[in-house]
Amino acid sequence: MKKMLLGTVALVALAGPAFAADMAPRMYTKAAPVVAPIYNWSGFYAGIHAGYTFGDRSGVDTVGQLPINVTNVLGGARPASVGLDRDGFIGGGQMGWNWQSNSPWVWGLEADISYTDINASRTVVTAPLPPGVGTLNNTFSSRMEYFGTVRGRLGYAWDRTMVYATGGLAYGQVENSAAFFGPSPANPVLQFVGSNRDTKTGYTVGGGIEHAWMGNWTVKAEYLYYDLGSTTIGVNVIPGSGGGGTGYNSEFKNDGHIVRAGLNYKFGGMGW
Numbered sequence: 488m489k490k491m492l493l494g495t496v497a498l499v500a501l502a503g504p505a506f507a508a509d510m511a512p513r514m515y516t517k518a519a520p521v522v523a524p525i526y527n528w529s530g531f532y533a534g535i536h537a538g539y540t541f542g543d544r545s546g547v548d549t550v551g552q553l554p555i556n557v558t559n560v561l562g563g564a565r566p567a568s569v570g571l572d573r574d575g576f577i578g579g580g581q582m583g584w585n586w587q588s589n590s591p592w593v594w595g596l597e598a599d600i601s602y603t604d605i606n607a608s609r610t611v612v613t614a615p616l617p618p619g620v621g622t623l624n625n626t627f628s629s630r631m632e633y634f635g636t637v638r639g640r641l642g643y644a645w646d647r648t649m650v651y652a653t654g655g656l657a658y659g660q661v662e663n664s665a666a667f668f669g670p671s672p673a674n675p676v677l678q679f680v681g682s683n684r685d686t687k688t689g690y691t692v693g694g695g696i697e698h699a700w701m702g703n704w705t706v707k708a709e710y711l712y713y714d715l716g717s718t719t720i721g722v723n724v725i726p727g728s729g730g731g732g733t734g735y736n737s738e739f740k741n742d743g744h745i746v747r748a749g750l751n752y753k754f755g756g757m758g759w
Contacts (some may be wrong), residue, residue, distance in 0.1 A: 526647045528593045530755045533582040538747025542573035553732035566611045575605040595640035605631040621670035632661040647699035653661035657691035657713045663739040665722045678730030681722040705751045715741035
């Protein structure tokens, strides 16, 4: 009996390694890679912006009211057309909402308002028609105190970067004025003057690029063209100043370009 037990143990000891060698090797599988979720642009946001606004030497066109004034413009005594450089700083805030479903397309609506320091002025020197002597000073001024828009946005996103087109309503408070003086240097007298200050409305179009920078913050760069229409003011004669006729009509074009950068904070999650 003891010999049989020892034989069995020896047999198991010899068969063990061979049995283990015949077993299939254990299969190891790699863990699934961690994939960063795609950024989602949906949600409400608010932020600030700053930049520069400039014009295309937007024109001021002047015509006479009565024949004597018409003759002065046609003869060059009063300038028929003048360019104004409406350049300056622009800065303010914006807020908006984006919608994005399972698509790279992003729909949005944005409103902004900005302070501007546009304050352009230009004096053109002309000569009176014969038999007049000396020179005539003609001053044109334009300023904008604030500017705002309400725009739609259509963007295409590559994860955290989006390019977009935009357009909609534009508005701003614009003040235009003109002053025409009599001959100098013999004590020039203000002969014709006119001004207008009003909130103008029009349209704006443009585009930009926005990037989800970190956390809930995004940064953007944007270009806008705006057109607030034109303003015609009566540059009327000042009684007793020596000016002839009734005066002139000067039409100011209220348009320009904006380039600016912005910083937004997206509320309600980090976009994924």
